[in-house]
Structures are given as C-alpha cells and as structure tokens.
Amino acid sequence: MKKTITQRSAWDKVLTNLQKRSLWMLHYCTGCGAVELPPTMTARFDMERFGIMPMVTPRQADILLITGYLSVKTLKRVVLIYEQMQSPKYVVGFGSCTINGGMYWNSYATIKSLDRYIPVEFYLAGCMPRPEAIIEGFTELIDRIDRGKANSWEDYYKNYEFYRKNQEHVFGIINTGNDIPDDAKYFKIGEAKK
Amino acid sequence: MSAQNSTAQTADPRVRQPEAVVGLSRSEEDIIKVLWDVTGNDAFSLKAPRRIEGVVDSDKLHDFAFLIWSRVGFQHLSAISCVDWLAEGEFELIYHFWSYRDSCLVSAKTRISRDSALIATVSDIWQPASFFERDVHEMFGVVFEGNSDLEKYILTDWDGPPPMRKDFVTRDFAHNHFHFRDYEPDWDELVKGGYHSNRGEGGTDV
Numbered sequence: 001m002k003k004t005i006t007q008r009s010a011w012d013k014v015l016t017n018l019q020k021r022s023l024w025m026l027h028y029c030t031g032c033g034a035v036e037l038p039p040t041m042t043a044r045f046d047m048e049r050f051g052i053m054p055m056v057t058p059r060q061a062d063i064l065l066i067t068g069y070l071s072v073k074t075l076k077r078v079v080l081i082y083e084q085m086q087s088p089k090y091v092v093g094f095g096s097c098t099i100n101g102g103m104y105w106n107s108y109a110t111i112k113s114l115d116r117y118i119p120v121e122f123y124l125a126g127c128m129p130r131p132e133a134i135i136e137g138f139t140e141l142i143d144r145i146d147r148g149k150a151n152s153w154e155d156y157y158k159n160y161e162f163y164r165k166n167q168e169h170v171f172g173i174i175n176t177g178n179d180i181p182d183d184a185k186y187f188k189i190g191e192a193k194k
Numbered sequence: 195m196s197a198q199n200s201t202a203q204t205a206d207p208r209v210r211q212p213e214a215v216v217g218l219s220r221s222e223e224d225i226i227k228v229l230w231d232v233t234g235n236d237a238f239s240l241k242a243p244r245r246i247e248g249v250v251d252s253d254k255l256h257d258f259a260f261l262i263w264s265r266v267g268f269q270h271l272s273a274i275s276c277v278d279w280l281a282e283g284e285f286e287l288i289y290h291f292w293s294y295r296d297s298c299l300v301s302a303k304t305r306i307s308r309d310s311a312l313i314a315t316v317s318d319i320w321q322p323a324s325f326f327e328r329d330v331h332e333m334f335g336v337v338f339e340g341n342s343d344l345e346k347y348i349l350t351d352w353d354g355p356p357p358m359r360k361d362f363v364t365r366d367f368a369h370n371h372f373h374f375r376d377y378e379p380d381w382d383e384l385v386k387g388g389y390h391s392n393r394g395e396g397g398t399d400v
Contacts, residue, residue: 072351100375106365108357109349112372166373171351 008148019062019088020145021051023138026061026085028078031068033095033128040131052138058084063141069097071109075117076171082118082156083178087187089153090121090141094134099123116166119155157184214267219296222246225266229300232265233258244298252287252304256314259289259302263319268293268300271316274326276334280360283308285336289316306336315340333358 008016025047027037041047041054055061058081070078082091093114096102101112114120121144124137144150156163160180167174220228222240229246230236235258238248250258262268268291277286284305291300306313315338317324327338328347335356338344346352355362 073348076351101368101372105374106368108354108362108364108367108371112368113375116373170372 012148016145016148020142023050023052023062023090023142024055024060025052025063025065026055026058026081027065027067028081029067030070030074031095031097033067033097036128036131036134037065037067040134045131045135047135047138050135050138050142058082059086061085062089064089064091065094066091066098066114067094069102069104069107069110070114072111072170073109075111075167076174079118079167079174080176083176083180087153087183088150090150091118091152092137092141093120093123095124095129096127099125102127111170117163117170119152119163121150121152154187154189156180157187157189160184214265215269215295217295220298222298225293225296225298225300228266229262233261238300241301244296245301246298247301248303250302250304252306252313255287255289255302255304256316256319259291259316260319262291262300262302266293267295270294271320271323271326272299274316274323274330276330276336276358278308278334278358278360279305280308285311285334287313287330287336311336312339314338317341332356335359 027034029037039045047053052063058064062085064078064082064085066078082089091114093099097104097110098114098120101107101110104110105112111117121141122137124133126133129137141150157180214228222244225246226238226240229238229248235248235250237250238246241247259271263271270292272290272292275288275290277288279286285308287304287306289302289304291302292298293300304313311334313336315323315327317327317338318340324341324343325347327336327341328344330336331338331341331344332347332349332352333356349357354367357364357367
C-alpha cells in the first residue's frame, strides 16, 4: 500500500498549535462517569493546565465527552448536540458503555457502540477510567491535533449516509435543522451524499 | 363506581380535611379494624411493623381506593407497582397507600388477566397517579380505563412490545436491534494510521 504524506501548510501548523492549547469541553454526563470529572477539572489533577476547560454550550465547545451509557432517547439529544458543534470537533467515548455497551450490553434501551452513530475520536477504556486515564487521553488528543491527525469529524461529512441510517434505525427520522451535505461543501470534504 | 364519584362531589373532601386524616396515630390493629369496618374487606393483615398488606378484587379497587383516601385517612398514594405472573397468566398490581397520621403503609394487591389487562383508573382521586399509570401502561401494557393520558412516557421512540413483560426477552431484542462491535485482535494496528471506525464495509445496522 502506497503511503501518502499530505503536506500541511505553515498556516495549518500555526492554527493547530493554537488550537491544541485551547480546547473547550462539553461533557454530556449521562452515566456514572461524571464522578471522575470533578477531580479531573479541579485542583488535584487540574485539567486547565492543558488548556482544557468545561464549556456550557455546544456551539462554543471543541470536545464532546460522552461519559457513560446512552439510551436511544439520549442518543437523539447527543446527535442534536453534535451537529450543533462547530467543526473541528472531537468526540471522546468515556468508559466501556460507549465502546460495547458495558454492563448494559443486553439492555433493550441502550446503544452498544457509539461510533455507529457519530464519529468518535478515541475511547477511554475502563469502568470507570480514572482521572489519570482521562489526562492521558487528552494529552494524546493534543498530540494528534498538533500532528494534524485528529480528523474523525471529517468522517461525519464523508459518510453522512451511513451515520444517518444507523441513527434512523434506532430512533426514526428527526430534523436536526442542519444541512450536513452543505456543510461538507463548505469544508471541501468529499462527496457527501444526502 | 359512578355512585362513589357522586359522593366525592357532594362531600367534597378535597376542600375539607376528612376526620380520619387528623387525630392521634392509631395502632396497626386499629387500622386493620377500621379498614374492615369501612371497606368491608377483612383480607388485610400485618406483614411487618407499620406495614399492612391485603388483597382486593380488581373491580372493587377504585371504590376501595376512594374509601381508604376519604374515610380511613390514607391520603397519599406512594406508588403503583406491577408484577407479571407469566405462568398464571395474570398481572398483579400493588397500590401503596401511606398515612401521614399513622406513619403506616397499606399495600393493596389486585390481580387482572394478562390477556385483557384492564383496570379502572385512580387518577380521579390522586392526580399524580396518572403518571404511575402511564409508567405501568408503557412497561406492561396495562390499560387504565378513564385515564385519558396514556401516552409514551420514558420510551419515546419505542414501538416494540411492553419491555417489562416476562415474555419479552431483552437480550434477543438487543442482539437483533443493535449493532455489536466485532472483536478485533489487531486493533492497535488499525488505529495507528489515525481515525478508525467499526464501519466495516459500509454496511448499516439490521
């Protein structure tokens, strides 16, 4: 397989360098994972030394942290929130529940694999991941942004049809009020099909 | 039932505090005796300290609920729980009544057929009971006659059978309905090149 090295412009490098140090995080605390966040944010582990701060609105946030299981009902809200966020955006699946359902693997109400519905940048394994693991994950994210490799958000525009089909399979047709194929044109990403 | 409703209108106990609500707290034996006197039901007995339990016919349940609210002094309906007895083909509904005067709980059990799960609502006596009934209706499919608001409550996008019924196999449903991640032993190789999803070959969920 031929490897292609994409040349990043100097402006891109400046941009990512600035971007990696000012990440604002929206934490969607659906499950028990939220208890690990207060120590991560506050004095003990102090997330802000990496430039990561909690943010209250999706439109101003860069990271969407899904902390725990998602029922079909909450997944609908997560999709609405995700589409409201400005690109580039990074979804972090937190804990086993987002990876394979975790302890809710045989539940009729929860989804089992988050990256069927929205693209996930990376997962934090564990039940629960400790603040050390969260910090480890975020430093990895910072590193990836610096190298220009954190590109999961582009996948939503490239394979919108796939994600939309899976979403509609679990909760039916919704109108999110966002024109994703149109956004894809703005970002000059692929051929997003409606 | 209509006779009881007309009593409710003439007596109007919602405005005036019924005599049974105020006063000194009673012993369990007294409460059982009052239950017997007022409702004519002698099936109630003491199960634990301050916990009384008994069986009521399903067609008499509304009348019983009205009497226990207005004349026995149990002003609070804590919960309506439902048990699915699959082998017997019955649903068991348990109404938990609480008395602030006696600090005592009365649990009235009633059984209805599983095939025609139908019972009179008590939401005309306790308005919040409407929510309990919606919940039971959603999870077990019991229809509460007279409750006009049996819409979807928690499972807003649900179109399957009531999920708390014993014959609903949640594991089979989950396996048929949701996509499970494949085991990928070489996952660390896959994620090395950047973003990786478990999209497979562009296939969608079942």
